Amino acid sequence: MPRMKSFRPRQRALLIALLLLAFALRLHRLGADSLWYDEGVSALLAAKPLPAMWAHTAGDIHPPLYYALLHLWTGLAGRSEFALAFLSLWFGMAALPLAAQIGRRLYGPSAGLLAAFLVAISPFAIWYAQEVRMYTLGSFLLLLLLALSLALLRRPRPRPALFVGIALLAALALWTLYYSAFALLALNLFLIPWLFWRAQARLWPWLLAQAAALALYLPWLPIALRQAFDPPVPPWRDPLPWRDLLLQAAREGSVALAYGQTLDPAQWQPLAALILLAALASWRSRARAATALLWMASLGPLALILAASLLFTPLYHVRYLSLYAAAFPILLAAGLLHLARSARGRWLSLLIGLLLLAGSTLSLRNYYGDRFAYEAADDLRGAVRLIYDRIGPGEALLIDAGYLYPAFLYDWPGEIAWLGRLSDLDQAPAPDAGLIVALAGHVDGDPGIGWGDPASDFYAISRAETAARLTDLFARHHTLWLLRGYDTVNDPQGFIRDWLADHGQLLHDQVFPGQSFIRVQAWRTTQTPRRALPAQVQPLVQEFSGGIRLLGYLRDPAAPPLRLTLFWQRRGAIDRDWKVFVQLLSAQQEVIAQDDASPLRGLYPTSRWQPGEIVESTFILRLPAPPPPGSGPFSLITGFYDEGSGARLPLAAGGDAVQLEVWEGR
CATH class of the missing domain: 3.40.50 (Rossmann fold)
Structure with a gap:
């Protein structure tokens, strides 16, 4: 983690304010939406004992480090959607001061602060800081590895601890996500030639660090190779022609880096391209080698993924770009500040900044307001609840x-x-x-x-x-x-x-x-009506005057909520569609909880019942907080009423409601 004293007091105060802004944007609606499939896998694996999690992950398509950390975290924080997502938020937050420090060291304090601001408001970064997956952990590890690699460029005689840190971070990144391998390969493709020509004394320690990282990964390597070359999952994506793949990656990737994933790439690509051009102005800085390494870390892995997708199997997805995107705000900050050095460039830099801010605001509004309209968000919670x-x-x-x-x-x-x-x-x-x-x-x-x-x-x-x-x-x-x-x-x-x-x-x-x-x-599942009650039903026969007989009920003891299934039978002519009410009443006849619905929630109205057929329907009473003392005992009642007039269907023996149970407590 970078030290705050690298900035002046006012700059440190501004950096703290940017951290608070980033935290607020990432905390807003954290855990509010349903987990989607991948997040459900994270929750399931985190709930397992560590040996069982390891075994399960070995048959899946991701390494186990993130799941192990999530297991430990949920043991402290719980398993709510908020708690599960907070671990991703933490690593997403940790990337901000690190980006600020890299920007300060390469391009000056203003670039560091601007990079921090761009990270804080980035819709791309905010999305994955709220997702119960390993992307922010992987991104943070790779950004920290990039910081050490940049230090290797600057220091003629780096300490051994630097190479130890490089080895550990590279290994941890591989233990987090397989796509980290593309980032490591991109770093090596840049650094090995550079060190060979510029600093051969640092080349061998670098290579030893890479070998050490591989050695630390050896326990998982056979599993990783099997998952890579013989995946246990069905094929997820179809291969695309090379032109379509490159066009899709260019559109999605540029817009995602600039504005996240909630804006239409076809419409926003021109503005995203303008922002990329502004970032290219970072080449004019004096830190040429470091800038080249930042660009390699940002776009090199994407190029390798596209090459592998064309040569072997489809691997590209825009979400994986989030792993490598942390360096882009640093480059954009450097480019915007370089443009602002001239009078004409100052206005262009301001215009690009305003376009970026406006697009990011719109993207975040889309994300917060209707995440289900975009990739990797499904209302599974609502489906399961139904x-x-x-x-x-x-x-x-x-x-x-x-x-x-x-x-x-x-x-x-x-x-x-x-x-x-x-x-x-x-x-x-x-x-x-x-x-x-x-x-x-x-x-x-x-x-x-x-x-x-x-x-x-x-x-x-x-x-x-x-x-x-x-x-x-x-x-x-x-x-x-x-x-x-x-x-x-x-x-x-x-x-x-x-x-x-x-x-x-x-x-x-x-x-x-x-x-x-x-x-x-x-x-x-059957075309013939049910004629017999399940054995576990509590019998309670009551005749209604409209040709309906209540046969019994079944109450789920695992409340709350109170879950009740009623069983009826048609015994005569039914002249209309009756609606069912189920109420929990206090001793003062006040309604504590209620559920009204047509049988099978309107799917099988009473007028369609066949003679002698047994019909069942389930009702849910969501009980409030414990009622005040003296409000019991409580009565559970049911009956029918006409939805148009509100008139209840009378019982043959008198009255208009059947009392199912009476109890003292909930």
Whole structure:
């Protein structure tokens, strides 16, 4: 961490103010949105014991350092979305004074402070400082490694501690994210020739430091090589023609560096290009070698990723540029200050600064206001909440793609009787044991997916076995809920979607905000009405005058919230669509909590019930803070009413509400 005394007192005060600004921008709405899939994986792995986390990560596609740190952090701070994301915020904040110090040493105090300001307001940096992933940790380690590499250029006789630090940071970066290797390769492509021609005495210590970093990485290296050359996951991206790939990278990359990821690259690329040109003015500084190294650290890894994508397998994604972007604000600060040295350039520098500030403000407004409209943000929390609120006893859940389950587990507030592969459905307990969650595999996928490991999150399954297991699910459960996300990767031909459409009756279909089009569906698995109650139902027979009989109820003991499933049967003519009310009343008949809805949340109105059919629907009562003393005992009641007039459906024996339970406490 840079020392604050490198700036004058007023400059230190300004730097502290910039730190507070950066902290406020990164703290705003931290943890407010749902975790998306990758963040759910982070939360799942952080919750595991360290040996189990190591084993799980070995079958995934990332190294374990970040997950280990997150495990230790959540042990202190908890597992809320806010706590999980705060670790990323911390490393994002740590990069700001480091960038300020690099800028000060190379280009002067004004450049250091301007670089700090640019980091503080950067939408690109703010995005990943709020994401529960390893990008800010990797970026901070690489920026610190860059600072030591710059020191190597300046010092004729560097101390051995400098090379020890270089070795440790390079190893830690590799233990954090595989894409750090592109940054290390870019540094070596620059420094090895430079040291060979300018400072051969420093070349061998540099090479020894690289060898030491590799030695520190050896315990994980066999796993990394296997994951790189034989990945256990299905293919995520299709290769692009070289022109399309380069054009996409130029557009996305330039706009991301300048404005983040919430502005349209096609519209904002001209302004982003102008900002890049301003940064190129940094070449006019006296620190030519250091400036060249900064540019190599910023754009060299991207060039290597693009080359690997064209020659081997698709690797490019704009998010990985965030790893290497920390040096760009330093270059931009140097370029803007160089332009400002002349009268004409001063106005140009001011104009570019205002354009940058305006675009960043708009980008942050988009990010804070509607993150779901942009890449890597999905309302999985809302999808899981919908399933929890509506799924009933004896119903099952299928997750497709199955590897989406970490995000589901993070948001699921209830108990799960069994969660496993669809191919292992024969190991699931009986439906009355509780919620059964089946994870779909890669339909007709490569048998090598997941390396054949039965514990892997990824596995291949044939169409025939998928159909057989879906048939088993339909035979065991009268309703099957489907949580869809990334299923076009797992099931590119849509076999599961088509099978459900051919064999089931769609009861519910809802798409949630986000770029992955997370979707929740409910399928009735049988065409014949239910005629018998589940064994665990508490019987309570009450006749309503409108042809409806209440048969019983089932209350989930794992409250709050209070989760109640009601069972009715059609016994005569039903002349309208009645709405159900469920209320928790105090001794003074005040409503403590209430949930009103048509059966199955409007999916199966009472006028469509078949004679003798048993219908069930689940209701959620979100209980407030403990009521004041003396407000109990509490009564749980239910009934029907006409939504238009508000008139309740009377009971045949008198009254208009059925008392289900009475208890003293919550």
